[in-house]
Amino acid sequence: MLRRLLQPIWILLAVIFLIEAWLWDHLEPIVAWVVARIPLRAFKHWLAERVDTLSPAMTLVVFVVPLIPLFPLKLVGFWLLTHEYWMSAVFTILFAKFLGVGVTAFVFDVTRSKLLEMGWFETLYEFVMGLRAKAAALVEPFKRRILEILRGDGGGWSSRMLRLILRFRKSVREAR
Numbered sequence: 001m002l003r004r005l006l007q008p009i010w011i012l013l014a015v016i017f018l019i020e021a022w023l024w025d026h027l028e029p030i031v032a033w034v035v036a037r038i039p040l041r042a043f044k045h046w047l048a049e050r051v052d053t054l055s056p057a058m059t060l061v062v063f064v065v066p067l068i069p070l071f072p073l074k075l076v077g078f079w080l081l082t083h084e085y086w087m088s089a090v091f092t093i094l095f096a097k098f099l100g101v102g103v104t105a106f107v108f109d110v111t112r113s114k115l116l117e118m119g120w121f122e123t124l125y126e127f128v129m130g131l132r133a134k135a136a137a138l139v140e141p142f143k144r145r146i147l148e149i150l151r152g153d154g155g156g157w158s159s160r161m162l163r164l165i166l167r168f169r170k171s172v173r174e175a176r
Contacts, residue, residue, distance in 0.1 A: 011142065014135035021132050023101045030102060051110055059114035060121070066107055070100045 051062060073096040080089035108115075116122045 011138060014138045017131065017135045018139055020101070021135075023098070024105045048110060051114065054114065056114050056117040056121075059111045060118070063104075063107055063111045063115060066103050067100060070096050070103075073099075 051059060054062065074093060077089050077092035077096060080092055116125060
């Protein structure tokens with residue numbers, strides 16, 4: 001009984017986790033593209049060389065430091081939210097989220113090999129990757145069902161309703 005009650009919560013958490021993973025996967029190349037356009041090639045090259053010479057513990061500091069300036073930006077977003085500047089708040093929070101995930105993904109790509117030299121970090125990394133696979137497996141049946149509904153496959157009421165709506169739209173277009 002408890003498992004059945006908790007299933008929607010686990011699915012919601014899995015969806016949130018997968019959204020984070022999707023953002024990570026898709027924002028890292030965008031941040032890399034933006035960084036490639038910055039005319040500080042010598043600085044970028046110097047930074048990559050410095051990371052290669054650092055110990056794994058110091059590389060962890062390099063990985064964490066870019067997140068610190070984003071925290072006040074999120075606080076500004078929440079302040080805007082409490083003062084009912086809804087659009088500004090949502091924009092600020094989303095901007096901080098996208099920027100944080102993108103920059104973290106880019107920095108992690110640069111520091112990954114050094115970070116994985118630490119045993120505890122490698123264990124944590126493998127644990128998170130395992131969670132990601134479990135979340136994808138948990139959400140997959142629901143994703144497949146939603147896609148079936150959107151395609152109009154299957155025999156459930158939602159599929160029949162979608163086919164009815166599509167037929168109605170087609171008849172309206174033909175009537176024009």
